[in-house]
Amino acid sequence: MVNVALEKLVESRVKPLLAEAMQKNLGITVSELEVDISDKLKKSALLEFVVDTKLKFKDAKKKFKREYVAHLLQLNFGNVADVAKIASVDRRSIHRIVAEMKIEVQKFRDIMQKGQYVKQLAVQDIIQESLETYKSALNPRKYEAFYKEAPVISRNIVKELPESPKTLKEAEREFETSYFEKALAESNHNISKTARKIGLRFETLHRKLKALGISAKQV
Numbered sequence: 001m002v003n004v005a006l007e008k009l010v011e012s013r014v015k016p017l018l019a020e021a022m023q024k025n026l027g028i029t030v031s032e033l034e035v036d037i038s039d040k041l042k043k044s045a046l047l048e049f050v051v052d053t054k055l056k057f058k059d060a061k062k063k064f065k066r067e068y069v070a071h072l073l074q075l076n077f078g079n080v081a082d083v084a085k086i087a088s089v090d091r092r093s094i095h096r097i098v099a100e101m102k103i104e105v106q107k108f109r110d111i112m113q114k115g116q117y118v119k120q121l122a123v124q125d126i127i128q129e130s131l132e133t134y135k136s137a138l139n140p141r142k143y144e145a146f147y148k149e150a151p152v153i154s155r156n157i158v159k160e161l162p163e164s165p166k167t168l169k170e171a172e173r174e175f176e177t178s179y180f181e182k183a184l185a186e187s188n189h190n191i192s193k194t195a196r197k198i199g200l201r202f203e204t205l206h207r208k209l210k211a212l213g214i215s216a217k218q219v
Helices: 004-025 031-042 057-075 080-087 091-100 105-111 117-133 140-148 150-160 168-186 191-198 202-212
Strands: none
Touching (some): 117 140, 168 202, 191 202
């Protein structure tokens, strides 16, 4: 799901930064590379989650919840109170998730030194991974210059992309929608087959799909 506000920021502020960086380092603007990087940024990589339908639904959701809380702890230096406020749950819920899933809160307090560091690294990875795809078509010296400047470009982009994390409830709904849609597609949109595959009762899955507004075959 693309965040509309984020999409507008990428189009109006980030694309010009990318074009300027390309002109400076490559001497040209590679439109395909610009689009590739921009599209990945629009998906807001920092709060994306991997939808693994090889896992039963309950296990996949548990994994998602751990990653969601761990990510917010990273962004907030391990401050549970701040994470609870963003997630829109009470602190006891976050403490319970931390304890049950053995998340090392102290690690985030010790390692994180800059508020935007994690975000910058994520953007840098997007730029460098996208750039590698076009390596063979670019001048080696200019490619290397652009690749090495990725940290600076990322820092400039991060300034234009303030993060607005979803609440736990919003993130859970998005996760469930993505998980069920993928699982249904893999089972030809058959609810019975999907329910067996992901370890849910037919009635439970049917109820969840209805709540999420997802349609599928009931046979």
